Amino acid sequence: MSYENLSGRTAVVTGAASGIGEAVALHLAAEGARVALLARRADRLRALAEKIRAEGGQALAVTADVTDDASVEAARDQVRAEFGAVDLVVNNAGVMLPNPVDEGRLDEWRRMLDTNVTGVLRIIRAFTGDLVAAAAEGRTADLVNVSSVGAHVTFPHYAVYGATKAAVTYLSQSLRGELGPRDVRVTNIEPGLTETELRTHVADAELSGQLDGLFEAIGGLSAAEVADVVAYAASRPRHVNLRQIVVLPTRQA
Template sequence: MNYPALAERTAVVTGAASGIGAATARLLAAHGARVALLARRTDRLDGLAAELAAAGGQALAVTADITDPASVDAAVKAVHEAYGQVDLVVNNAGVMLPNPLADGRIDEWTRMIDTNLTGALRVIRAFTPDLTAAAADGRTADLVNVSSIASHVLFPDYAVYAATKAAVTQLSAALRTELGPRDVRVSNIEPGLTDTELGGHIDNPVLREQLGGMFNAIPALTSEDIADVISYTVSRPRHVNLRQSIILPTRQA
C-alpha cells in the first residue's frame, strides 16, 4: 500500500534493531519519512541505516538504552541535531521474559517493567514537547505505543509481561485525554502471535516449547504486517485517530 502522507515526516522508532521496529523503520523510510533508529545494538542499527540509505531513504542510527535516562537524553540531542523536531514516535522497544510468578525472578520483573513501561514513559517524556509543538504548528503528530494482546488475553506464566503491556494499553488511553485536546494522536497497537526475536530470550524450556507449538499450529503474523498497520494508522487525515488496533493471525482465537 502507498502512504504519501508519510513523506517529509520525522519519526523516531525504538527497538529498531530487529522485528517490528526494523520493519516499521523500513516502511516509513520507503514512503519518505526521515527515521531515527533507536536501540542498543549499534551494529544492527548501522546496518539498517546503511540499507535504508542505499534504498534512497533517510535514516539515523542512534544507539540508546531506554532503561537509562541519560542515554535517552543523549538520543534526543542526537535526533534534534540531525533532524530537528520530531512529529512521529513509535514506542516499540520491549522484552518478554515469562516464568511462573512463584519463581520470584525479580531481576526479570525489573527488566520488563523498566523496559516495557518505564522505558516507554522515558521516550514519551522526551519527545512529547516535539509532538505538541508540531501539532500546534498545524502538522500531524503521532505517538504510537506497541502493546500486546497479552494486555487482555490470559496466558499462564506471563503475568508480569502481561501486566506491563496492560499498563501500556491503559497509559495510551489516559494519554489521549491529555494529548488529544492538543491535536496529538495517541494510538495503541496490540499484536497477537508475531514472528519476531521477542521469544528468543525465554529460558524456560517448557514455555519455549509451548511458544514453538503455537508457531507450528498457527501461521503467525510477520513484523511487516504490524509495520503496515502502524504506517496505515499514522497516515490517516490529521483529525482521525485510530486509537487502538488489535491484530491477530486469522487462526488465533
C-alpha cells in the same frame, strides 16, 4: 502498499535493531519519512541505516538504552541536532521473559518493567514536546505505542509481561485525554503472535516449546505485517485517530 501523509515526516522508532521496530523503520523510510533508529545494538542499527540509505531513504542510527535516563536524553539531543524536531514516535522497544510468578524472579520483573513501561515513559518524556509543537503548527503528530494482545488476554506464566503491556494500553488510553485536545494522536497497537526476537527471550524449554507449538498451529504475523498497520494508522488525515488496534493471525482466537 503506499500511504499518504508520511512523506517528509520525522520519526523516532525504538527497538529498531530487529523485529517490528526494524520493519516499521523500513516501511516509514520507504514512504519518505526521515527515521531515527533507536536501540542498544549499534552494529545492527548501522547496517539498517545503510540499507535504508541505499534504497534512497533517510536514516539516523542512534545507540540508546530506554532503561537509562541519560541515554534517552542524549538520544533526543542527537536526533534534534541531526533531524530537528520529530512528529512521529513509535514506542516499540520491549522484552518478554515469561516464568511462573512463584519463582520470584525479581531481576526479570525489573527488566520488563523498566523496558516495557518506564522505557516507554522515558521516550514520551523526551519527545512529547516535539509532538505538541508540531500539532500546534498544524502538522500531523503521532505517538504510537506497541503493546500486546497479552494486555487483556491471559497466558499461563506470562502474568508480569502481560501486566507491563496492560500498563502500556492503559497509558495510551489516558494520554489521549491529555494529548488529543492538543491534536496529538495516540495509537495503541496490540499484536498477537508475531515472528520476532521476543521468541528467543523465552529461556525455559517447556515454555519455549509451548510457544513454538502455538506458532505451528496458528501461524504468526510477520513483523512487516505489523509495521504496515503502524504506517496505516500514522498516515490517516490528522483529525482521524485510530486509537486502538488489535492485530492477530486469523486463527488466533
